[in-house]
Every structure is written in structure tokens, then in C-alpha cells.
Amino acid sequence: MTVFSPDLREKAEAIKAKYPDPRSAMLPLLYVAQSVEGYVSRDGMQEIADILDVKTTQVEAVATFYTMFHMQPTGEHVIAVCTNLSCMLRGAYEIYDAAKEALGEGAEHMTADGKFTLHEEECLGACDAAPLVQVDAANHDRVSKERMLEIIEQLRKGEVPTPSRGEAPRDWKHAAQINAGLGDGA
């Protein structure tokens, strides 16, 4: 399939132009691909290789290095529970286990309904808010078990849970669009 529509091809050129060396657009373009598919597919990598005039293996080498690029299909929402020291001391593993149980079989890859991907996360730089949970990279501070379950329920109903500060993206693809530097507009 075509990952980069003509419009996205145009945007990709604008991203390249921001840098003295177009190869610097690699990470932003991987985010563009992820904003379309929710993950980085082989097609996406081939198109990025074409746009940057590098080999597909060079794109793959980069994509597989960074944990925020998913190499397999993800759920509509990605829930990340920080379990690093400060969060662990404040009960993060219990939050993680609660989320895992609520989401059921396969959540660490993708739930059967295609709605969720759950994973443990390393320090997210908000240790004062431990235990910290990110929903599509939006922060939820001091999450209790009850709040974790409530967040999952809200997402199931199609609502975007209100983050602790700032705004939240609609879903995981929207988060990738923002990280591509394309802003949060429709």
C-alpha cells in the first residue's frame, strides 16, 4: 500500500528542507509513517528510503533502534506504564498488572478488538507524578488502580481521558503526527 499520500509526500519535502542534511528527516518521516499505520511497516520504510535516497536497510536500522517506533501493528491506543525505580516504589507494577488483567489476552501485543497495546515503559521524566501512565504519550499522574481501570473504560467508550497537563492526542496515530512535527490539527 501507499503510506505517503501525495499530500504527505509534499509535507515530507518540507520536513527535509528544515535540515542542512535531508537525512536528518529520518526520525520525523518514521513518525509520519507511524501516523498513517500506527506502526512502521515495510512499505513505509521503502517509501522513506525513496524519499531520502538511502537504502531500505538503512531506514530499518534506524526504525528498529528506537522504542517509540513500533514494528508491528499496534492498538488504536498505546498505554505505557512506567515501572522504573521512582514509579516502582510507588506501586507501578500493581498498576501494570491491573491494566494487563483488564485488557486481557494479548494486550502486550494488541488486544483482539484492535483497540489497545500495553507495555512497560522506562523513566518518562515525570517522577514527581509516580506512578505515571502514558496514554498515547499523554501523561496521567499518580494513577491508582481504580483510575487505571477508569481510563481503560473511557477509551473503550471512545472518550479521550483528560491528561494531567496540556492536551491529549485522539489516539496513537495522532501522537505520531504531532511527533512528526506536523502539529495537532486534523
Place this chain on the structure above:
Amino acid sequence: MSFEPVLTARWGLEDSASIDVYLKTGGYEGLRKALSMEQDAVIEEVASSGLRGRGGAGFPTGQKWKFVDKSLNKPTYVVANLDESEPGTFNNRELIERDPHQFIEGLLVSAYAIKSHHTFIYCRGEFLWPALHLERAIEEARARGFVGKGVAGSDYDIEMTLHRGAGAYICGEETALLESLEGKRGQPRLRPPFPVTEGLYDCPTAINNVETLSNVPHIMVRGADWYKSLGTEKSPGPKMYSLSGKVEKPGNYEAEMGITARELIEGFGGGVLDGKKLKAWTPGGTSTPMLTAEHIDTPMDFDGVMAAGSMLGTGAMIILDERDCIVESTWRMLEFYARESCGKCTTCREGNWWTTRILRRIEDGYGSEEDIDLLNGIAGAQLFKGFCALVDGATSPSLSSIKYFRDEYQAHVKQKGCPMKPAVRRRDPQEVAP
């Protein structure tokens, strides 16, 4: 003498992040002042202020700017390091959320000082909203003429590009950051050459931490002498301290360099959670050797923490109380370094992983006395044997925890499990044995 906040002075104001509030409270005056000076004079002012980098190494900022080679007939770059990922560290994020223009102004001054016309901000991808918020602040600054062509009415141009990382602790290491910014895997480069001569796109580059740059506008406006009057002689200025873990009031607190850990934990932090006893704490994130209750009067500046046998790092204090297990905590710290190793050096890639397995088996009750020495042995073999400091940092948790809590390790061995959590699920030895 009471300390008046510098870096956090605007935090209490309504709309503290807006450019209007920033301009009403003296914002961008430091940039105007800098632009009215010769570039070398700006560097001299920052050098004589004694400002040292807040990212962990404590390198004198003015010195770094002096070292940037401006004679090569190549562009020069400033790259701001907003990849804040050291466990326990979270002040850069809040500085950006609450007062982004203070940082932007510092970045602009540094660009002018080293004759750079293009600056980059490398922000970790997990800071989704903080980065979006910063992006908007940059656009605000551009609309008011502080970014782009002829900044602040001068004839000096400064472009600013925000670049997101994508989940890799190693990209906080400056040469890995440059690789990543160039669109490659974030693996460190061999030094020398140092970035100040061959950095981004092989051009002279200054890489500065966000907290460091946030100090710069104040130095420009109030002068090096004022700056030196804060903090200690060798670690001047204000510092952000991040308290987390088992304290009543976790958070970022600004204080003069040299404030004691006691004042931070008992004063700002409201004491250890639930009135429990302090057991251990990290002075600057998990890569700095942990200290104990005995070290609570340590002055929190570069030399003070060094004298206590650790490092100031980022000033990220993670507090453990008497209920917390040292072995489990050390295991979790090492899990991080094992996962985040970029894989380039065998010492780091293999050493960290094996260390997690040994710590896990001690915690789960399958450890032996020899395992404790084995941990020390592995750490000793890793220390200073990597391309970058990640491997050195990874040795801190086990070396320091065994140094201060060997008895607790031994108790795990003797009791065949965790004394703090006797009911802990014991795993199948096949699962834990390497």
C-alpha cells in the same frame, strides 16, 4: 540570607508560559543585552559567571563555548539537549512547561555567542505535549521577531528547529544525540574529535542542557558577579533538584547550589513518606552511586557530592525508605541500563544484562554469597570500558548498594528470598537461572 528563585521565578504567575507574561517580567532583555555586546564578551561573561553544565558532567559552559572552533569556515551549531531520560530526572520538562521562553532566550544567546545561525532542540519523543507546547512558544517568539531573520531588531539571524527523538536513553549522550539528529541509530561516537570541533554535520557544535541554558538570560541581565554570589565558589548559581520516590512532597525545587540533602528532603520534600526512616537516596539519578542516611548533610553541589563518594549528576534525588528492598531496587535500576544499552560495547550490552539476572536470582532466593562478589567483579570489569558513560553509570547501583548494604544482600542469600517481602512469589529456578 533568603534565596529568591531565579529559574522558577515565574512559575507562580498566571499564564507563566506565555510570551506576554515573559516580556512583562523582563523577558528577552538578556538577548538584547547580548546582541549589544561583542560575541567574545558574551562568552567571557558566561565564563566568568562560573556556570557549569547541569546535564550531569558539570563542564564549565563558557569554556565549552570558547572551545567551539569558529575559525574553520564552516557553520557552527548549538544543540539543546532536551532528551531528559536519566531515571529520577524531570526538571527540564517542567522548565519547558512553565517557562519555555526563558530557555528559548538562553538558546538564542548561546547561538549568538558562538556565531551560530541555526540551533536545534533535541527533545525526547515521550514529551509529547511539552514539545508541542514548546513548538508553539517558538512560533510565538518568531512572530514577535525573536527567532528567524534579524532577531530582536538586530541584523543577526537565528533559525530554531525542534527535533523529536523516539525513545532511547542513550540519545542524551551528546555524540549519540548528534548521530540521532543526523538520522542514524543513536550510538555514541569515539572522542576526540569532540563536538566543539566536529559535531553536527562535522561542524563545530555546542551541546547544552536545558537547565544550563535557562540560566543564561539571567547572567546576561544581572551579570557574572551577581551569579557568583549564589551557590558555592566552585558550583555557583541556582540548581533544580528533583525529589521523587518515598518523600511526602515529590517535585522540582530550586535552591542554591550547596544546599544540603537534609534541607531538600526534610524541608522541601516534607520528609520521608509516612514518617519512615530514610534508607538510601541517589544524588543525581540512578547512574550516580547511592548514598545513605549517614550522608544526609551532604552539600548538594558538584564538589560536596563528590566528597561524599558520589556525583551530583542532574540533582535527581530518588528516596528509598526502610521498607524498600535494596536488591530489588538495584535490579530495577539495572533493568533500565540493560534495556537502554545501545549495544555497541560488549561490556555494557552483556554486562548489564547478566547483572540483572544475578540480581533477580538473589532477590528471588536463588542467590549465593559468591554472587555478591560476582556482581562487584562484573562492575569492576565494566567500569571505564565503554565508548560512553552509560556503562560507567550502570555500575553505580550494584557497586554502591553492595558497599552500603552488603548485609541485606547476605540476608537474601541466607533466608533464600527477600526479607522485606517474605510472601513474594518465588519463581521457577529454571526461569531465573541464567
